[in-house]
Structure formats: structure tokens, C-alpha cells
Amino acid sequence: MIVTLMLLTACSLPRSGPNKKEIYAGAVERGGNTHVIYVNDHVTRATNFMPVYGFSSSFRSAGQVGADEIRAGDVLGLSIWENVDDGLLTSLGASSTSLQEIQVDSAGYIFVPYAGRIRAAGNSPEQLRQVITQRLSAQTPDPQVTVTRVAGNGATVSVMGKVVAQGVYPIERPTRTLSAMLAKAGGVGIEPEVAVITVKRGNQQGKVWMTDLYSSRSNDIALRPGDIILVEEDQRNFTALGALGGQTRVPLGNEAISAVEAIAMVGGLSSALADPTGVFVLRDEPESVAGKVLGKPVFGMQRIAYVLDLTRPNGLFLARDFLIRDGDTVYVTEAPYVQFAKVLNAVTGSADSADALTSIGD
Template structure:
């Protein structure tokens, strides 16, 4: 009995440990007038906490067909070459081509051609514009032959940040989709498995994982003039604490990660310390998720949650395999109850050994 009292006293004095035990965590629950909701993970909780769908473009992006690669737009630059069959033509001599100075389509969509005046260019193809110019000048120079070439300018470009060759690039026939434009810009310098591609079109924004972009033609959306493309390495992180193989701030190694995958990535549970019935995931839930998890509809502010996994239950591993880890989560594995008792006995036996050594040295 005396040994038990001494052991309890030593333990209560605060032996070293990585954090709170299960009892202390449960003492901080709302039910115990704390500020966190303690929720055991089950199938319903797994469904209620399932994150938003995987990154991917919505219908507005997916249903936008390709623009005509040769369609002239505001800001584009045009090269006009003229062949005339009269000795002294409007632009040159018979049989000799005359190239007009590079013309830029103005913001109203027009260009100016000598003797033809202002002509609407935007929205036409080079062939359609050639026919328009020919009709306008046919009365002034017999049977003029025009060649119109579009050199993509400010009107049909996208900007790319984060690729191997970031900059402003023209949309051409060979770069009219997201994947081909990224390739033309030099690819990516980040780990493809952990890279997200965001397209901003006006006030509309969509994001896709790089691997999904190249794995599915469906996600390879058609580009539009003015699109801004941002290529970023995934910056999501979670924290690992307690009786795990590693205690650190961990970057997500893949797009999606479950609790079991996270524990395995950390090196698994420490078999000498961990309590498999006390694996906690601490998270601040938004009002929507908090209401879903607790079956309520009155939350309007974020709430603190501590989700509990018990891997010793028959379905524990399956639940851990399905429960998703999110950005900002803290995974905390409690110590097994016997660990503190073992530490206490170690302190007592070492103290007794030291006392015996002291007594022997003093001849007591």
C-alpha cells in the first residue's frame, strides 16, 4: 500500500510525457464544460466530415469549347501582303509583293487600310478579312490579291506564373488547351504529383491537380484570351504529435490522405508508447461541417472538434482508412496507460538504488 501511495505521488508530480492523456482530453469536452466537441469516428462521422470533391474544373470551364485558333481579336497583330497586276498599283508595282506595316487591331476591333478605310477585323478569320479587303479595293486596283496573316498579339494571350518559363504566351492552334500551353511554357518545376493548376477567368476560378489534368482529357480545358494560369506546389500541412514515429509539421505528400495513411507516413504508432484506442484528430470545423457532424443547424461560427479513432475496434482500421485528414489538422496519439506506470516504477527503482548506494558509501 505504501508503495502505491508513493507511486501515485510521484506520478502526480508530473513525469515527462508528450502531452495530455485520454482522460485529460475528455475532461476538456463541451460535455464537461470545456470548449471542444469530442466525437468518436464512425461511418456517419466519416460521411459527415468528407471534404469537398477533389479539385477539378466546373461545368463553366468544361463546357467552354475551343476558340477558333485563327479568329482575329482586339490587340492582335496582322501582316498584310498585296499583289497587284498593274504597273503602278496602289501599294507597289506589278508582280512585286508589297507588305503593309504590321497592323494592330485596335480596342474597337478595327484596322485602317489605305484607300479602304477602317475595316472591322475582330471576330473574322484571316480568310474572311482577306475577302472584305479585296471587295473594298477591287474598284481601285484590278483584282488585288491579299494575303492576311495573324500574328497573335495582346488580344489572344494568357499569362502563366509558376511554370518553367512563366510569362505571357499567345493562344495558337498548338496551344489552345491548358496542357499544351503549360508544355509550351516549359512544363513545371515542382513535383508533378503534388502540383495544383489554377485558371482564373475574369471573376471565375477553377483548380485541378496536374496529374489529373494529364490523366483525363476532360480536365484539359480550352483556353480563353486573358486567362491567368497559376501553377503552385501544394502547401497544405498537418501536425503530428504524441506517440507516433515522428513529431513534426508535415506537408501533404499526395492530394488526398486518410488518417491511416498519415500515421503510416509518420512511421506508424510507437509500439512501446502508443495507445491505439486514443488517436485524436484535432480540427476547427466550419459551421456547416459542425452542424452536419452533430446533427444540428444552429451553429454560425467555427467550432473545435477532437475526433477519436480506436484502432482496436473491429471496424477501427477501416474507419481510419476512410477518415480524411485536412489542411491544418493535428494528429495526436496518446500514450498507453501503462507507460506512465512504467515511468513511475523506473523513477522509484532508480531512487531506491541511489539511496542504497548512498547508504553503502556512508556505511549506513
């Protein structure tokens, strides 16, 4: 009867999760759909890779936008002086006229009275001045023309996300690179260690860690009109469960984190509960990596439960070399005696309660 009571109690007692035996029962060799693999040097070499952020050669090789180049969407200001009393554009008694806020159309052209439709995009203000002067010279003697850019609407980028001041900013001489434009927007509004910067350009995009942007000049790319700059907090994380100092979801940041470090980040193994032979890292492994780990061709994503036995002579070294990746679940099983102690305590407690009730009845 005592044995039956203990078995029934064991089935109903609370615990932090499955034990080693139950995890092994789901192995492929036993009809399950999970590969249970002990971590060794081969496994650490096959699985240790980190996502690499960076810009492609097309982003890196793009030259800086000319600060004086006129583009579609720019707004120009013209001032024209004529060397006659009754000029084409000037009013009676005036020697000059100003044509303000002339917008370059989507095809890159502007219209100037008596000079006609003129292509402005692709020219500098000086080059455009010469074209307008030449056109007007046929109708008024020795005209003097100045051209200024009133606004840079044709060469702008959008800065969005976790920055101090989101907005649309013109590409000007001081803000022609990624770092300069971020500074123009007030800088990032989150910790630099977890900030990821994405630049979208047409159908392409590239991303870089904030810290890598400033550590390598090659990442400080030149901006192009229409670029979208998005600053986000890195969302990569792992989940810690089981007999640990804490059970939570932990951000990875931009550093490579080993299994030992991951365990330490949540308070280490629970000295009262943890089984150091049953540290599992549960992961959906891509086909290319799974094939290397298993040593055979596989098709599609594979569920793998990596086992770290910290009691082995090189167990801690392997745990130190095994890298945690985004989406991993680090699970530590309870030591076998823990559940036995719970059962014994429950049964003993039940027996004491029964004796107490018998005494009261008597």
C-alpha cells in the same frame, strides 16, 4: 514523503503531450469548448468527404479559339499589288508594297492608307483581305491583297508557377487546350501527383489535379485569350503528434487517406509508448458537418476531438474508414503505465542518488 515526491515528480516529468484524461477535461460537457466524439459508423459517414477539384460548365463548354480569328492586339502584315505603273501605294517602278507590323488597336480596328479605318477583329485573314480589296478597288483597278498574322499577341495566356518555362504564350493551332499549353511551357516542374492546376478567367477560376487532367478529357478545357494558368504544389497536409513513430507535418497529396494510413505514414504507433485506446483526430469541423455528427443544430465552426479506440472489435475497421482531411492533427496519447514508469524511475533514481551522497558523507 515518497508519495509526495512521486506527485511532484509526475508534474515535472517530460512527456509528448496531454493524456486522455486531460483531453476529456476540455469537453463541452465539462465546461470546455471541444466536442469529444467516439468514432462510429455514423461519424464516418457524416465526415467522409474530400474536396472536389474540377472546372465548371462555363469552362467546359467554352469552344476552342479559332486559330485564324484576328483579335485586338494582333500584329498583321499586308502585301498589296496594283495593276498600274503609278499606283496608290506602290513606289515608281514597283508593282507591290508591303505594310508590315500593323497592330490591331484595342477597339479591333486597323488603318490602311486609301482604304481607311477597317474593323479587323473577329475576321479571319481571308475575310479581312476581301474587305481591304473592296475598299481599294474604288481607287485602283483590280488590286491584289494578302493578309498574314505576324504575331498572336492578341490571343495569349500566362503560364506561371511550377512549370519548366514560365511565360506568356500565344494561343495557336497546336496550343488551344490546357494540356497542350502546359506542354508548350515545358511541362510541370514538380511531381504530377501533388500538382494542382488553376485556370483564372476573368472573375472565375477552376482547378484540377494534374493526374485528373490527363485521366479525363473533359478537364482538358479550351483556353481563351487572357487566361492565367497557375501550377502549384498541393499544400494540404495533416500533423502527426504524440506517441507515434514520427512527429511531423505530412502532405496529403491527391489521394484519400484514412486514419490507419495516416498513422502508418509516420511509422505507426510507438510500441513502447502508445495507448491504442487514445488515438485522437483533432479538427475544426464546418457547421454543416458538425451538425450531422452531433445530431443537433450548431452555429459556426466547431472544435471536435474524434476518438479512435483501436482495441475495440471494430476499432481498426473504423480507423480504416475514417478519412483524414486538410489541417487535421493526429495525436496519440501515451499509455498510462509509461508516465508511471517515468515517475518510478525518477524517484528510484533520486533515492539512489541520495544514498550515494550519504555514503560519501560517511
